[in-house]
Amino acid sequence: MNQDYIIPNNWSIIEEGFNTDRVKSSESLFSIGNGAMGQRANFEEYYSGPTFQGSYIAGVYYPDKTKVGWWKKGYPEYFAKVLNAPNWIGINVQVNGENLDLFTCKVDNFKRELNMQEGWLSRTFTATLKNNVVVTVKTKRFLSLTLDEVGAINYTITPVNVDATITYSPYLDAGITNEDTNWDDKFWEITSINSKDNKAFIEAHTLKTEFNTCTFMESECFLNDKKTDITPKIEKLENKITYNYTADVDAKSSFTIHKFAGYTVDRNHPKDKLISAATKALEKATSTGFNALLEAQKNAWATIWETSDITINGDVKAQQGIRFNIFQLNQTYLGTDAQLNIGPKGFTGEKYGGSTYWDTEAYCLPFYMATKDQNVGRNLLAYRYNHLEKAIENAEKLDFSNGAALYPMVTMNGEECHNEWEITFEEIHRNGAIAFAIYNYYRYTGDYSYIPEKGLEVLIGIARFWHQRATFSTKQNKYVILGVTGPNEYENNINNNWYTNYMAQWCINYTVETIANIKENYASDYDRIMSKVNLNSDEIKKWKDVADNMYFPFSEEHNVFLQQDGFLDKELTPASSLKNSQRPINQKWSWDRILRSPYIKQADTLQGFYLFEDNFTIEEIERHFDFYEPFTVHESSLSPCVHSILAAKLDRMDQAYSFYLRTSRLDLDDYNKEVEEGLHITSMAGTWMSIIEGFGGMRVRNNTLSFSPKIPKEWDGYSFKVNFRNHTIKVSVTQNKNTFELLKGEELTLMVNGKSITINQNNLITA
Amino acid sequence: MNQDYIIPNNWSIIEEGFNTDRVKSSESLFSIGNGAMGQRANFEEYYSGPTFQGSYIAGVYYPDKTKVGWWKKGYPEYFAKVLNAPNWIGINVQVNGENLDLFTCKVDNFKRELNMQEGWLSRTFTATLKNNVVVTVKTKRFLSLTLDEVGAINYTITPVNVDATITYSPYLDAGITNEDTNWDDKFWEITSINSKDNKAFIEAHTLKTEFNTCTFMESECFLNDKKTDITPKIEKLENKITYNYTADVDAKSSFTIHKFAGYTVDRNHPKDKLISAATKALEKATSTGFNALLEAQKNAWATIWETSDITINGDVKAQQGIRFNIFQLNQTYLGTDAQLNIGPKGFTGEKYGGSTYWDTEAYCLPFYMATKDQNVGRNLLAYRYNHLEKAIENAEKLDFSNGAALYPMVTMNGEECHNEWEITFEEIHRNGAIAFAIYNYYRYTGDYSYIPEKGLEVLIGIARFWHQRATFSTKQNKYVILGVTGPNEYENNINNNWYTNYMAQWCINYTVETIANIKENYASDYDRIMSKVNLNSDEIKKWKDVADNMYFPFSEEHNVFLQQDGFLDKELTPASSLKNSQRPINQKWSWDRILRSPYIKQADTLQGFYLFEDNFTIEEIERHFDFYEPFTVHESSLSPCVHSILAAKLDRMDQAYSFYLRTSRLDLDDYNKEVEEGLHITSMAGTWMSIIEGFGGMRVRNNTLSFSPKIPKEWDGYSFKVNFRNHTIKVSVTQNKNTFELLKGEELTLMVNGKSITINQNNLITA
Structure with missing residues (x-):
């Protein structure tokens, strides 16, 4: 643990006291998003101290020219960068002509809260300016879930000790830059800056990718909560437009501004209608008003929590941790747009560029399947189906042929x-992982239709890749x-990585089985697909030959599969022997x-045992866990959750709990000393899995949901809900008993600890 | 072979006819150098076509900020770049106001010659300008070996059809750039531009490294070979100074300019005396005059050839090839300055940056030992001794300790x-390779004194590295x-590379033996060194444990050592099965x-068999050659020579000859389609080895020089000379007989084909 200033609270992330050293960390932790856009918790008013400014629009990126030391054939020409977009949150504040700047003035009673239950961010503080004016400030900001192009800010200032002339200067600023840039390229170009009445617009487009956006704002002012019409002084600069609203404010009176702002993007509107779409969005927002919009926000978040909440009793930090994870996942991706995906930093930073890693399939899909409508999972799969052609091109760049598909490591x-x-x-x-997700989606949702419709083509491209990639020894x-x-990226260019070989074998076998099934049960789909991909039984036989004769490195001495050839030639000293100073x-x-x-x-070999646990005995799983866990340093955020799940399965609850803590408060407690750069969004789904699959023991076998609940001794109880095939099930676990409740859907049979139980909406079953 | 426009000639590289497509290739092939500086064969006069400008000063480099995709701990901060230095060869020519530009005018009778026997470069041609004036041009240029800061140009123009007003505009230009730059940094900054009478000076220093240089020139004009005093018009620009000499020249009269120019550098002079040093250099050059300086050049090259020439009869292309290799090596490095080394492109291009690779020790040292005074070899060793501290720091960056040394891959x-x-x-x-060079130097020269003086400390640092780098399985x-x-860089991050393991074992064993010898025979050196490096017998025992128990991958089935663990898991299809389109x-x-x-x-495993042939039977060598040669694609210039030597040893003369051709005319015939970028200087020493060690079978065993001459069937005969311990021996081989001649030194006993012969200066021995 590297920090512990976040106040434990069941529903909120709270910081008290102002410390400039924590600003960048808090900017990450208090980030807000609504799936369509998101932003770091930068201050509205001018701040002259160290800060990392970030406002991001889903799906808007820049193909930054690649930077490599030595070019190798097959390298991509660009690395897609998450883009810092024009700033619309800015509201500079002048008090008797002096800028309110928390870095230079005296700050008291500072409190920041990210309310996860209701989906808003607030600050309150008292500032003593250099001119000795003392003011109290209250701000509240949210990105609307109901109007997802709009954010709203309520900024209230009250002079405490004297009357004061106060100017609010809400602005739009397109003169922004990226911290993450390879060549200091300019990413944005401004098309127009317009203003009309209280509305302002900056149209800007990204260079190269030509995403057209309109950043917009409209403000209203209130004196003592009463709307006041102040004629703004408008300043236009080359890439910035500012409205200045000045009022003389009596001591103890409040001066408030409501700023509505956001982005319209040509992903959703015709390029030449961005201003009119912005105008409409603003009209909706202003006519609704800040308070009603906030009410709608609370309701929308209540709906999300209704299906996705996890409660933990007797351990506030654990409770706060898991809700933080669930909240951030929902801020990042809501599953309504199949063109979008789940970036590893979501809308909280620039690092890692791109939006899509194998994290999506291996970690995030189970969360979205169990907490949302099954269309969300289907959208995630369709994202890859839509990229199949590019995956085939990508494989061709690496000299593969005949429709073999290699999905990218990182992509937009x-x-x-x-x-x-x-x-x-x-x-x-x-x-x-991409093939497994197709299987996993069907396993969980029971929706086979995706496979003949889209999934099988993806499977065939992947099977072809593995067939061509394997060589005969x-x-x-x-x-x-x-x-x-x-x-395990701490091994490079190794031979016969057990996990990779196992995956390759599984992919081919699953594809071959699936082809047979489609042939038998979806004859017209079968014909369509086979002629489209030009596949015949000879080729399938060759695949099978590879799968049937796949080599797996194995140690007789240890009776374990080896992570790769030659693993035993290493000096096998456990990670526990490493000094702290070395980590x-x-x-x-x-x-x-x-x-x-x-x-x-x-987790590498263990990642395979996690995904394919039914193919191994519990003794085998235990033996491999005991062999590999001692060497694992968990320097990826994706590691502890898998270990937590396996440890729980092995009834090692202390270990499972300790891995759980590491994954769930990774960012809140900044385990990896890097939270300033943004949050670890995709691994948050792993945290969710640690509870549902780890402690709850949830599995789907033979179309039946099963549980084998366990509970860490540190907790009084926990509960979670899952959506499963039009049912909502609530599972509650205490030290003494497990109860199962059906909140939605028809009577359902579950397996609990190997025994069958049936639940319906009238009863609460203890099992 | 990719080109064949070079006219076969025993002593010269000749190009006839002007083809703009060949300009960059010829700029490389006709490069000139004198060890202290060198330059591509750029034209003196303005040329508007594609060209790669290059003039280089030995030891002057720029630490260009590293460019990497993903930073890894331990990476260096900079990559030293060979610098294009201020241009002093430039002489623009105007004929009746029109620029002479070979890219735009009609060119006839173009001939370019690089005379390797005498060390000069010339051009003759007839040009028809757009204004219909026809001129003939003769140029001759050389970089003086006797005044190594000076180059001289003789440029003569003769209007053929009409009287013409001709302006020579010799200039110095410091507004030059590098083609090879990571971040388009500026590398040079100008300190001053001065002129005095006919002399001009540009002082410039490199940024960051702060090498101070003065580029200088002085010109003299002649009408019909008679010196004429023309008052020049002087133009000074920000980074360029030009003298304009104009004369009215009658048809068929000649107008000549002699330009003397070059660099003084603060490696050799006090920084504030660069102009006065340049003035002195110019005074020497002008008082000597172009023709006398050229005479001195011829004599200096005759001296070099006296000890290093190889003759080949009956195969002009082979003769031209080997002389080209020997000539370029001598242009690059003369061994007089222990701070300098042999860059892989010498003074012919920018590629690869740095100056020093393991090429120096593994390939170049034998050439310099056999063709020059032994001090040259000693200087090459001392270069590494002087870098020992940095090699220790380099190892520390990679977590080694206790004086372990890792020499850099590329360094300045x-x-x-x-x-x-x-x-x-x-x-x-x-x-x-660096340790082996110490052994090799002693083996060849018999000069053991280097080892107690400097070599042992290097060996100890290297032994320490191997001890720490090995791990116990x-x-x-x-x-x-x-x-x-x-x-073999086509394998990365492999385990137990046989060559590396063998080298590690050898280094430790050799170091331990050497320590014992120094202890016994150089007691005071022993004490000094042991206390300096803080070495005790316990540590040595640990080294020995590693060497004595080193693992070597071996295949029982093939009865060969494996290049690395797992090599047999590959699909072992020979390179001959590759289509040409794939190479x-x-x-x-x-x-x-x-x-x-x-x-x-x-060559990888075979590189080891080449270096340590006496440790293996001929059957073992043959078996390994037969196993590895079929997989070798020779995509490094350093590969064919080793194969040629081994093939000759195995009496496979056809194969040896074909590898020889590939190495000796690599650049002249542009095998690798990249000669435009510069020449492969270090592999040229491998070509020399192919004849001396391959065909000539020269070895040193037990302080005795031995030969086992063979001759390709394509040749009538060949001869070479070697310096060996104050003797100069000439070996001549024909299809019928081998003769041995002592040109210098006392009576000497040689081994020829296993039999002892004695030569002295009075007899010519046939054996």
Whole structure:
């Protein structure tokens, strides 16, 4: 744990007291988003201290020219950058001509709150300016879920000790830059700056990608809560427009501004109608008014929580942690737009660029399937289906052919962005996660229709890739997969990564089974697909030959599968022998030292045992857990959750709980000393899995939902809800009993600890 | 072969006819240098067509900020760039007000010659300008070996059809840029521009490295070979100074300019005396005069050829090839300055930056030892001794300690420049070459004094590195070396590269033996060194444990050592099965495909068999050659020579000859389609080795020089000379007989084909 200033609270993230060193961390932690846009918790008013400004629009990116030391054939030309978009939150405040600036004035009673239950961010504080005017300030801001192009700010200032002349200067500023840029390119170009009455608009488009946007605002002022018409003084600069509203405010009177603002984007509107769409959005917002819009916000969040909340009793920090994770996931992605995806930093920072990693399929999909309508999961799958052609092109760049598909490591539009050969070209297990997600979607939702409609084509492209990527080793008399990087990125260019080989085998087998099923049960789909992809039984036989004769490195001595060939040649000293001063090793050690060490960045072999647990005995799982866990340093945010789930399965609840804490408060407590850069959004879904699949033991087997609840000794109880095939089930677990409740849907049979129970909306079953 | 426009000639490189497409290739091939500076064969007069301008000063470089995609701990901050230096060759020519520009005028009878025997470059041509004036032009240029800060140009123009007003505009231009720059930084800054009488000076310094230089010139004009005093019109621009000499020249009369110019550098003079040093250099040059300076040049080159020439009879192209290699090596490095080294492109281009690779020790040292005074070899060794401290720092950056030294992959001043983890951190076999060179120097020269004086400290640093870099594998019950890149860079991050492991073992053993010898025979040196490096017998025991228990991958089935662990898991299809359209694979294949293929970029296991041939039986060498050669694609210029030597040893003369041709005319015939970028200087020493060690079979065993001459069937005969311990020996080989002649030194016993012969200056021995 690197920080602990966040006040424990069941529903809110709260910071008390103002400390300039924490500003960037809090900017990340108090970020807000509504799926369509999001922003760091930057201050509205001018701030001269260290800050990381960020406002982001979903799906708007810039293809930044790649930076590499030594070019290798096959590298992508660009790395898609998440873009800092024009700033619309800005409201500079002048008090008797002096800028209100928290970095330079005296700040008392500072409190910041991110209310996760209702979806808003607030600040209250008292500031003593250099001119000795003392003011109290209250702000509240939210990004509307109901009008998702609009955000609203309520900013109220009250001079405490004297009458004061106060100017609010709400502005739009398109003169913004990215921190993450390879060549200091300009990303945005302004098309027009317009103002009409109280409304202002900046049209700007991204260079190269040509996303057209309109950033807009409209403000209303209130004196002692009474609307007042102040004629603004309008200033236009090259890339900024400011409205200045000045009022003489008596001591103890309040001066309030409501600013409505946001973005319209040509992803949703015709390019030449962005201003009129903005005008309409503003009209809706202003006619609704700040308070009614906030009410709607509370209701919308209540609906989200209705299906996704997890309660934990007796452990406020754990409760706060899990809600923070669920809240941020919902701020990032709501599943309504199949063109969007879940960036690893969501709308909280620029790092990692791109929006889509294998995190989506391996970690996020289960969360969205269980807490939202099944269309959301389907949209996530369709995202990859829509990129199939690009995945085939990507494979062709690496000399594959005949429709083999390699999905990118990082992408915005289906094209690969990443540019390290050992990742871009070799971390090919990602293809497996994309195939597994198709299986997992069907397993969970029971909706097979996706597979003949879209999924099978993706599976075929992936199976073709694995078939071509494997090579035959005469020595082993088996197929091998050489030169890969597994999920554990602390090994590069290794041979026969067990997880990758297992995934490859599974993908081919699942594809072959699926083809047979489609042939039998969806004859017309079968014909359409086979002729489209030009597949025949000879080719399928060749795939099967690879799957049936796949090589897996195994140690007789340890009776475990080896993470890769040669793993046992390492000096196998456990991570516990590492001094604290040496960790994290990715900051302390040179890369070659990391590579030759046995240390595992994130679950690799164990990731396979997690995904395919039914293919192994509990003893096998235990043996592999005992073998690999001691070498695992969890320097990826995606690691502790998998370990927590496996530990719970193995009845090692202390270990499971400790891994759970690490994953759930990763950002709140800043375990990795990097929260300033943004939050770890995708791993938050792993936290959710730690409770649902780990402690709750939720699985779907043979179309039946099953549970085997366990509870950490530190907790009094916990409960969660899941959507499952038009049912909403609530599971409550205490130290003494487990209860199952059906909140929505027809009678349903569950398996609990291996026994069948039936629930309906009239009863609460204890099992 | 990619081009064949170079006219075969025993002593000259000749081009006839003007073709703008060949300009950049010829700029490389006709490059001139004198060890202190060098330049591409750019035209003196203005040329508006595609050209690659290059003039280089030995030891003057810029630390260009590193460019990497993803930073890894341990990466160097900069990559030293070879710098294009201020241009002093420029002489613009105006004929009746029109610029003479070969790109735009009609060119006839163009001939360019690089005379390697005498060390000069010339051009003759007839040009018809757009204004219909026809002129003939003769130029001659050389970089003086006797005054190595000075170059001289003789430029003569003769109007053919009409009287003409001709202006010579010799200039100095410091407004030059590099083609190879990471961030388009400015590399040079001008300090002053001065002129005095006919002399001009531009003082400029490199940014960051602060090398101070003065570029200077002085010109003299002649009408019909008679000196004429023309008052020049002087133009000064921000970074350029031009003298304009105008004369009215009758038809068929000649107008000549002699330009003397060059650089003084604060490596050799006090920074504030650069202009006065330049003035002195110019005074020497002008008082000597162009013709006498050229005579001195011829004599100086005759002296070089006296000890280094190789003759080949009956094969002009082979003769031209070998002389071109020897000539370029001497243009690049003369061994007089221990601060300098042999850049892979010499003074012919910017590529690869840096100046020093393991090429120096592995390829160039034998050439310089055999063709020059032994001090030259000693200087090359001292270069690394002087960098020992930096090599220790470099190892510390990679977490090694206790004086372990890792020499850089690429360097200018001892600091690592390279920045790909798989090379920078893992291509550690380079350390072995540096230790081997110490052994090799003693073996050849018999000068042991270098070892107690300097060499042993280097050996100890290197032995310490290998000891720490090896790890113990419980499974193998041996020491292993994990995560390396061998000489074959088409394998990255492999385990137990045989060559690397063998080198590591050899380095430790040699160091331990050497310590014992120094202890016994150089007691005071021993004490001084041991206390300096703080070494005790316990540590040495630990080193020995590693060397004695080193693991070597071996295949029982093939009865060969394996290039690395897992090599047999590859699909072992020979390179001969590759289609031509697929080669070179480094341009046609994605990197991951290259890595999982069996193809070998350059001799790797065979490099070890070449260096340590006496440790293996001829059957072992043959078996390994037969196993690895078929997979070798020779996409490094350093590969064919080693194969040629081994093939000759195995009596496979056809193969040896074909590898020889590939190495000796690599640039002249542009095998790798890249000669425009500059020449492959260091591999030229490999060409020399192909004849001396390959065909001539020269070895040194037990302080005795031995030969086992063979001759390709394509040749009538060949001869070469070597310096050996104050003797100069000439070896002549024909299809019928081998003769041995002593040109210098006392009576000497040689071994020829296993038999002892004695030569002295009075006899010519046939053996």
